[in-house]
Amino acid sequence: MDPDAALACRRALGRWYSVHGRHALPWRQTRDPYAVLVSEVMLQQTGVGRVLGAFERWLARWPSAAALAEASAADVIRAWAGMGYNRRALQLHAAARAIVARGSVPGTVEGLRSLPGVGPYTAAAVASFARGAHVAVVDTNVGRVLARAVLGLPVAAGATTVASAAEAFLPARDVRHHNLALMDLGALVCRARAPSCASCPIGPWCAWQAAGAPPAPVRTRTTPAFATTARFARGQLVAALRRAGPLSEGALGEALPEAHRPRLEAYLAALAGDGLAVRCDAGWALPGEPAPQGKRSMASPKL
DNA sequence: AAATCGGGGTT
DNA sequence: AACCCAGATTT
Numbered sequence A: 001m002d003p004d005a006a007l008a009c010r011r012a013l014g015r016w017y018s019v020h021g022r023h024a025l026p027w028r029q030t031r032d033p034y035a036v037l038v039s040e041v042m043l044q045q046t047g048v049g050r051v052l053g054a055f056e057r058w059l060a061r062w063p064s065a066a067a068l069a070e071a072s073a074a075d076v077i078r079a080w081a082g083m084g085y086n087r088r089a090l091q092l093h094a095a096a097r098a099i100v101a102r103g104s105v106p107g108t109v110e111g112l113r114s115l116p117g118v119g120p121y122t123a124a125a126v127a128s129f130a131r132g133a134h135v136a137v138v139d140t141n142v143g144r145v146l147a148r149a150v151l152g153l154p155v156a157a158g159a160t161t162v163a164s165a166a167e168a169f170l171p172a173r174d175v176r177h178h179n180l181a182l183m184d185l186g187a188l189v190c191r192a193r194a195p196s197c198a199s200c201p202i203g204p205w206c207a208w209q210a211a212g213a214p215p216a217p218v219r220t221r222t223t224p225a226f227a228t229t230a231r232f233a234r235g236q237l238v239a240a241l242r243r244a245g246p247l248s249e250g251a252l253g254e255a256l257p258e259a260h261r262p263r264l265e266a267y268l269a270a271l272a273g274d275g276l277a278v279r280c281d282a283g284w285a286l287p288g289e290p291a292p293q294g295k296r297s298m299a300s301p302k303l
Numbered sequence B: 001a002a003a004t005c006g007g008g009g010t011t
Numbered sequence C: 001a002a003c004c005c006a007g008a009t010t011t
Helices: A003-020 A033-042 A048-061 A065-070 A073-079 A087-102 A109-113 A120-131 A140-149 A159-169 A175-188 A230-244 A249-254 A258-273
Strands: A278-280 A283-285
Touching: A003 A159, A003 A175, A033 A048, A033 A087, A033 A120, A048 A073, A065 A087, A073 A087, A073 A230, A109 A120, A120 A175, A140 A159, A140 A175, A230 A249, A230 A258, A249 A258, A249 A283
Parallel strands: none
Antiparallel strands: A278 A283
């Protein structure tokens, strides 16, 4: 896209965002880098609708990195219920402790990348949304929008290609709004399935529309039924520990469908390796749990 | 580049 | 039943 067209395209996008953007999302109404970090980690592969409630509850309970750093891992895992990808909860917890250790949330992309669970997207998002840094934020939505509008492809290209397209499309100022506008355009108009090209504000500049909006090649990858996957079993085990505290291996096996039970030991070993479960007197428990009085073996002394 | 890591809503 | 979702990390 030549510079004049890109300028006009960005202006049309900006006007659209002013009217149709999701300005009311709670994480867009704060510049607190900790709050923005919490929202971005939650939004890693969890839909906006489900993050809304969890985000508000999380900040009410742990309003600062210092507060989160003092929480137990077990409480953090329990508060993560319903969000999926439980390792993210532990990574966010560890990030809070790293932030306390270094004194503040890092202000640069490189500094943010050093936090556990913070990759290219999250680092750019926190830098741009909380600090106003002049960096391109590229999530799946933005990748798809740029692949279509700039590259003329039906789906996102390789990360490197999209990243350079995003850099080239960055405006000189108001980068935060620009990044948010691209994300919202991808989420609301330039959707993966059934895009609303007829109402797209940047349709006149879109290389994909100009090419006749060719469909993406059909993928043949067949995914196994979710209930048969290790991820499903792991989720069930963590859910059981969340719900009922320390459990024997027998009790944990009953939390799984019959077909998974022969692999119970392997699942628990993997969860222990991830820090999501620990051995205890009664069998297994969430990590970092203060010993609950009365549920412990008789050998544990009273204080 | 591909696999792993949850779970719920949408089509 | 397949697909989608504000990704990160490991192999």
